[in-house]
């Protein structure tokens with residue numbers, strides 16, 4: 001599933017290619033993508049609006065529109081947002097097509113697609129993803145999980161103090177704590193494992209056992225692993241379909257030290273062997289030698 005770095009990469013693409021354009025018309029194929037509302041709600045909510053910004057909270061993309069509403073996109077397991085020239089051959093499982101206007105005169109030219117009209121496709125083979133147009137004043141009713149998200153360690157100010165206030169009062173296994181979207185939004189299975197490895201902390205250690213140096217290592221690891229992954233355009237794994245807005249894969253999978261490396265020699269210490277356990281029903285990878 002795309003996590004914070006992958007969704008951030010898509011967001012940055014939208015910022016360059018969708019913001020400032022008007023939605024001329026919208027096609028919705030499979031209705032499951034709009035299951036929370038309806039085909040008509042998405043079409044009517046988007047048509048004629050201009051995309052004002054591309055924002056992200058955790059794994060959710062939020063695009064404020066000039067109508068006062070917002071577009072929410074969640075990629076879930078296999079969703080992709082792609083931009084293409086109008087009339088390009090659409091891949092299978094393209095469930096939504098938004099036809100976007102040319103940019104207004106005077107806007108800067110943005111890359112290979114230029115400033116002419118583009119199509120924005122939502123492609124999703126497994127159909128867990130969704131798109132919703134909602135009223136931000138009623139977010140708690142219309143998209144309740146968005147209103148309950150915890151701190152976003154990239155979009156929000158995230159100092160050691162914020163982290164300390166999350167970990168100290170709780171006795172949660174660190175892996176489960178990092179995965180809890182109500183506490184910290186955006187970290188999933190891959191980055192939780194990589195962050196805990198970088199912090200040299202065992203994933204089954206409980207949060208209330210961290211001393212200040214361990215808290216500091218965890219904070220640094222969250223910030224640095226996520227930043228490095230964003231710089232690399234995210235992680236694209238063989239069994240997942242994550243790509244950026246232009247269909248390009250990320251490269252951070254090459255930097256994974258423990259995720260998906262069960263049974264391999266740890267490349268950090270060169271001594272331990274990467275082990276797999278299950279925490280919070282999720283595969284968890286760590287080096288027993290590096291992580292204490």
Ligand SMILES: [Zn+2]
Nearest residue numbers: 266269287290
């Ligand atoms: Zn190791």
